[in-house]
Amino acid sequence: MASRAEARIQNEAKLALKRIELSNRQFAMLLALPVILFLVMVMAYPMGYAIWLSMQEVSFFGGFRTSFVGIENYREALYSDNFWWSVRVTVQFVSVSVVLAMLIGLGLALLMHRVRRGRALLGTIIILPWSMSLYGAGVMWQYLARGQSGVASSLINRMLGRTTPDTAVEYSLISSEQIVNLLALGNAWNLAPLVAFFLLANLKTIPERLYDLARVDRLNIWQRFLNVTLPPLQYTLFVFTTITLILSMKLLDFIFVMSAGGPGDASATLTFRLFDLAFRQSNYGLSAAISFYLLFLIIGSALALFFFWGRRLEDT
Amino acid sequence: MSGIEITNLRKSFGNVKAIEEMTLTIPNGVFCVILGPSGCGKSTMLNCVAGLEDVTSGTIKIGGRDVTNLPPHARDIAMVFQSSLLYPHLTALQNVRMSLKNSDTGAVEAKRRIDHAVGILEIASVLDKKPGAMSGGQRQRVAMAKAIVRNPTAFLMDEPLAALDAALRQSLRPELAALQRQLGTTTIFVTHDQVEAMTLGDLIVVMNDGRVEQIGTPDEIYNNPATKFVAAFIGSPPMNFFEGQVEDLNNGPALRTQYGPIAIPRHLFDRMGGRAHSLGVRPQHIDINRTKTDGSIPGTVFAIENLGKESVIILHDTAGHDYRVLVGPDHGYSVGESTYMCPDLSQAHLF
Amino acid sequence: MRRTSLSLGLAALVAVIWTLLPIYWILKTAFIAPVDAVAFPAPLWPSNPHFAAVHNIFGFGYTDADGREFLPAGQSKQVINGLKNSVIVAFFVTIITLLIIVPLSYAFARFEFRGKTALLMAILFSVAVPPVSTLIPFYILFVKLGLTGTALGLIIINLTITVPFVTWMLIGYFRNLPAVEPLARVDGFSRLSTLIFIVIPMARSGIAVAAIVSFLFAWNEFVFATQLVNGTPAATLPTAVSGFLFLQPQPGLLSASLWISIIPAALVAFFLQRHIAEMNLVEPVK
Ligand SMILES: Nc1ncnc2c1ncn2[C@@H]1O[C@H](COP(=O)(O)OP(=O)(O)OP(=O)(O)O)[C@@H](O)[C@H]1O
Ligand SMILES: [Mg+2]
Numbered sequence: 031m032a033s034r035a036e037a038r039i040q041n042e043a044k045l046a047l048k049r050i051e052l053s054n055r056q057f058a059m060l061l062a063l064p065v066i067l068f069l070v071m072v073m074a075y076p077m078g079y080a081i082w083l084s085m086q087e088v089s090f091f092g093g094f095r096t097s098f099v100g101i102e103n104y105r106e107a108l109y110s111d112n113f114w115w116s117v118r119v120t121v122q123f124v125s126v127s128v129v130l131a132m133l134i135g136l137g138l139a140l141l142m143h144r145v146r147r148g149r150a151l152l153g154t155i156i157i158l159p160w161s162m163s164l165y166g167a168g169v170m171w172q173y174l175a176r177g178q179s180g181v182a183s184s185l186i187n188r189m190l191g192r193t194t195p196d197t198a199v200e201y202s203l204i205s206s207e208q209i210v211n212l213l214a215l216g217n218a219w220n221l222a223p224l225v226a227f228f229l230l231a232n233l234k235t236i237p238e239r240l241y242d243l244a245r246v247d248r249l250n251i252w253q254r255f256l257n258v259t260l261p262p263l264q265y266t267l268f269v270f271t272t273i274t275l276i277l278s279m280k281l282l283d284f285i286f287v288m289s290a291g292g293p294g295d296a297s298a299t300l301t302f303r304l305f306d307l308a309f310r311q312s313n314y315g316l317s318a319a320i321s322f323y324l325l326f327l328i329i330g331s332a333l334a335l336f337f338f339w340g341r342r343l344e345d346t
Numbered sequence: 347m348s349g350i351e352i353t354n355l356r357k358s359f360g361n362v363k364a365i366e367e368m369t370l371t372i373p374n375g376v377f378c379v380i381l382g383p384s385g386c387g388k389s390t391m392l393n394c395v396a397g398l399e400d401v402t403s404g405t406i407k408i409g410g411r412d413v414t415n416l417p418p419h420a421r422d423i424a425m426v427f428q429s430s431l432l433y434p435h436l437t438a439l440q441n442v443r444m445s446l447k448n449s450d451t452g453a454v455e456a457k458r459r460i461d462h463a464v465g466i467l468e469i470a471s472v473l474d475k476k477p478g479a480m481s482g483g484q485r486q487r488v489a490m491a492k493a494i495v496r497n498p499t500a501f502l503m504d505e506p507l508a509a510l511d512a513a514l515r516q517s518l519r520p521e522l523a524a525l526q527r528q529l530g531t532t533t534i535f536v537t538h539d540q541v542e543a544m545t546l547g548d549l550i551v552v553m554n555d556g557r558v559e560q561i562g563t564p565d566e567i568y569n570n571p572a573t574k575f576v577a578a579f580i581g582s583p584p585m586n587f588f589e590g591q592v593e594d595l596n597n598g599p600a601l602r603t604q605y606g607p608i609a610i611p612r613h614l615f616d617r618m619g620g621r622a623h624s625l626g627v628r629p630q631h632i633d634i635n636r637t638k639t640d641g642s643i644p645g646t647v648f649a650i651e652n653l654g655k656e657s658v659i660i661l662h663d664t665a666g667h668d669y670r671v672l673v674g675p676d677h678g679y680s681v682g683e684s685t686y687m688c689p690d691l692s693q694a695h696l697f
Numbered sequence: 698m699r700r701t702s703l704s705l706g707l708a709a710l711v712a713v714i715w716t717l718l719p720i721y722w723i724l725k726t727a728f729i730a731p732v733d734a735v736a737f738p739a740p741l742w743p744s745n746p747h748f749a750a751v752h753n754i755f756g757f758g759y760t761d762a763d764g765r766e767f768l769p770a771g772q773s774k775q776v777i778n779g780l781k782n783s784v785i786v787a788f789f790v791t792i793i794t795l796l797i798i799v800p801l802s803y804a805f806a807r808f809e810f811r812g813k814t815a816l817l818m819a820i821l822f823s824v825a826v827p828p829v830s831t832l833i834p835f836y837i838l839f840v841k842l843g844l845t846g847t848a849l850g851l852i853i854i855n856l857t858i859t860v861p862f863v864t865w866m867l868i869g870y871f872r873n874l875p876a877v878e879p880l881a882r883v884d885g886f887s888r889l890s891t892l893i894f895i896v897i898p899m900a901r902s903g904i905a906v907a908a909i910v911s912f913l914f915a916w917n918e919f920v921f922a923t924q925l926v927n928g929t930p931a932a933t934l935p936t937a938v939s940g941f942l943f944l945q946p947q948p949g950l951l952s953a954s955l956w957i958s959i960i961p962a963a964l965v966a967f968f969l970q971r972h973i974a975e976m977n978l979v980e981p982v983k
Contacts, residue, residue, distance in 0.1 A: 057888050058808035061800035062816065072857040073823045079834035141708050152709060153970035155716055161966035163917030165935050166955055170719040179948065181722055219719065280827040283919040301829050308833055321830035328825045398879050419885030431880055435899040448885030
C-alpha cells in the first residue's frame, strides 16, 4: 500500500522533472533560437540582396530597372584607379588609427591604474570621447582643425599678437597630405577610451606581488612594463587590436562629417567611396561590389591578425 | 532507518568511466568521508547523490526513499560546495534565505531556523556582508548555515575546507565534527586530505580510479588496509614496501628479496598465499641498526627530517627505493651512513 | 615619491587636455555672442558669456544686455522633435537588445551545444559587416515595407548592430562569473529561474555596461538615420543637428545643439566608467 503511494509520488516527480528540467542543449537552443532567427533575418537578407545587387546594372530611365551583368561590377572596380586609391587610403587610415588607438588606450589605462585621488572624475573625463557620437566627433574635429574656426589659427595668431581679421593668417590643420592622419587621430581619440577601460579592468587583475618581485629583481620601469605589466594584457590587447581594426575599417560617419572624403578625394576611404557611389551617383551595382571587397578586406585582416598573433596566445 | 544507500552506481561521461561501480550504505546519522586522489570520481559521486548529475545506472536512496530520478531540490539534501561557494552578489543573510526560498517553509518557521543557524555558527556579525568581503572561515560558516536551515536528511559537502589555510582548517575541523554530531544528520564529506578524513569520519570510503578500495572506520582503514593503494594513501609518513616474491620455504613462509629472504608470520601468509609480492610496514614499525642482523635490509641514510619530538630518517636501498623510518630524537645517525632496517613483522601487511 | 606624483599629475593633465580640447573648442561657442562666434581668429574662451544660442535652440527669443534681440532658431522644432525621437529610439533599442542578448550570451557562455561555434562565427561575422554595405538593401526593403521615416524601422536597424556587438562583449563576461548554477539547482531553481533570479542580478555590472553601450549606439547613430528618417517626423537628434552643419554663420546654434546631444551621453558615460572597469574579458582562450 505504502509502496504504491510512493511509486505514484515518484512517478509524478518524474513527470514534473521532465517538464521543468530541459537538457542543456534544449535550454540553450531555447535561449538562442530567437536570435538565430533575428540574425538570419537581418544579416542573411541584406547580404543576399547585396550579392544580387552587385551583379546588376541599375538604371533609372523610366523607373528603377536592373539588368544582370555578372561579375562586371567586380571587374570594373579592379580596373578603376579610384578604387585602388581608396584601398590605399583605407589601409593608411586603419593602420594609423589602430596604432594610435592602442598606444593612447594603453597610456590612459596605465594612467588610470596609477591615479588614486580623483579617479572617478578622471575616468568620466577619459571615457567622454567614446560616449560621443561619431558625427559629433566629426563636427568637433573639423571645427578644431579648420583655419577659420580652428585652434591653430587662434593660438598662433594670439602668440604673434595678430588679433584683427585683416592681420591674422589662417593656419589650417587640414591638408591633402595630412588629412588621413588627422582623421586617424580623431578616430583614435574616439576609440582609445574603450581600449583603455578594458585594459584597466585587466590591469586590476595583475597581483601586486608581481610588482614586488620586480622590485626585488631591480627591474627598471621599462623592464617592469615589459615583463610584468604587458604579458597578462596580451589577450586583451589582441582582442582590442582586432576590434579597433574592424571598427576603423567600417567607419563612415566621422569621415563623412569631418572631411567628406576631401580635400578632393584625399580621404576617400572605401566606406566613403561606396557611400558616394550609391547615394550621390546612384551606381548601386558598383557600390555593392566594392562593399564586398571591403568585407573581404575586413575579414581577411582580422583573420590575419588571428593567425599571426591570436593563435600564438592560445598555444601558451 | 537508513541514511543513504547507493547500489551499483555507475557514471560515465561519454566513454570516460568516472565511477565504475559503487555500492555503499551509510547508516543514519553517520559522518561518512569519501577520500581519494584528485580525479578519482569523488565529486562525480557526490553530484550523483545530490542529483546534479544523472546516474548512468544504479539506484540512490536517501532516508529510505528512492531519489535516483528526482531533481536536487526534491531529494531533501543540503550541499556545501567546493570552497564554500556562495552567491557573490548577495549578503550572507540573503544567501542563507535562498535555501528556503523555493520550499514551503512558512515565514515564521524560516526565521526561527535562520536565527537558530546564525546562533550555532556565530555569524551574526557578517550577515550583511557579501562573500567578497568575508574571510574564508566566515564564508565556510555561512555556507554551513545555508545548509542547516534546510533541516535536510543528508548533508553533502565537496571539499568545503580546501581553499582555507592550514591553521583555519585545523580549527574548523573539530567544529564541523561537533556540529554534525549535535545535529545528527547523515553526512557525506568529500576530501583528498587524509588527515581531514581520519579526524572527521565515522566511516571512510577510500576511492581510486572510479572504484571503492575500502570502506571502514578510520581504525580499520589504518590498521587493516585492504589494498596496497589504501595502505600507501593513508598514514604519514607513508608506509614502506619491500618488494619480492612470497614463498613457503622449509623454515616457514618468507618474502624473497634481492637482500635475502624476510620471514613472514604464518597468519599473514595464510590469508594471501603466494599471490602477494610486497610487504608493507609503517615507519614506526621499523628499527634501524648500524650492524647487520638476520633478515635485515641494508639502506643508506639519504635525508633526516626532524619533527621535534621524533625524526624521520629517509633511507635508500641500492636500487634507489625510498624507505622511511620513525626514530626518537637522539638517534645519532647522519646523512650518508650505512644502516640496516629490521621490520617488525608482527605489524606488517602483505599485498 | 614627489617626483612620481608630479609626473603622474602631469600625465593626467595631458590626458585631460587631449580628451577635452576638441569637445571644449566647439562647446565654448554656445556661450559666445553670435557676432564674436564667427570672429577670426576664434577666441580661446567666452570672455563675455552670452546666452542667445542656448535660448534660441529651444525656440525662445533672447534679448541681451546691449538690447540686441535674437530670434528663435528656425530649426528648434526639429531639434526638440529629434530629442524626443532619439529618446524613444534609444530606449527601445536598449530594452530589446537586453532582452535578446542576455539569454543568448548566457547560453553561449555556459552551455555546450551543437552548432555553437557556427553561431558564434555568424555573430562575429555580422560584427564585421560595415553598415554602409547593408544600407541599400535595408533601404529598399524598408521602402517596400513602409518603414522609412518611422521610429520602428530605425529601431530594427539599430538592433542589427547592437545585438552582435554586445553579445560578443557579454559572453566573455558571463564566462568569468562563478559557476553558481549547481548551487541554484540545489536551492530549487529551475534553469530559467536561475537565469532570471540569480544570474541576472549577479551579472548586473556587465548587463549595465551592455545597456549603456546599446543606448549610446542608438543615441549616436547617424549613417542609417540620415538615409532612413532624415527630413521626416521620425528624424533623430543627430540628423536634426546635421541640419546646422553647413550653416556657417551660426556656429553658436550648432554648438548649443551639440550640448543637447552630449549631456545625456556624458551622464551615461559617468555610470559606464564605474561599471566597465569590472568587465575583465581575459579568460583562458579555448
Ligand atoms: N562533466 C564532465 N565531463 C567529462 N568528464 C568529466 C566530467 N566531470 C568529471 N569528469 C571526469 O571524471 C573523472 C572524475 O572527476 P571528479 O571531478 O569526480 O574527480 P574528483 O575526485 O572530484 O577530483 P578533484 O579532487 O580534483 O575534485 C575525471 O577523470 C574527470 O575528468
Ligand atoms: Mg572534486
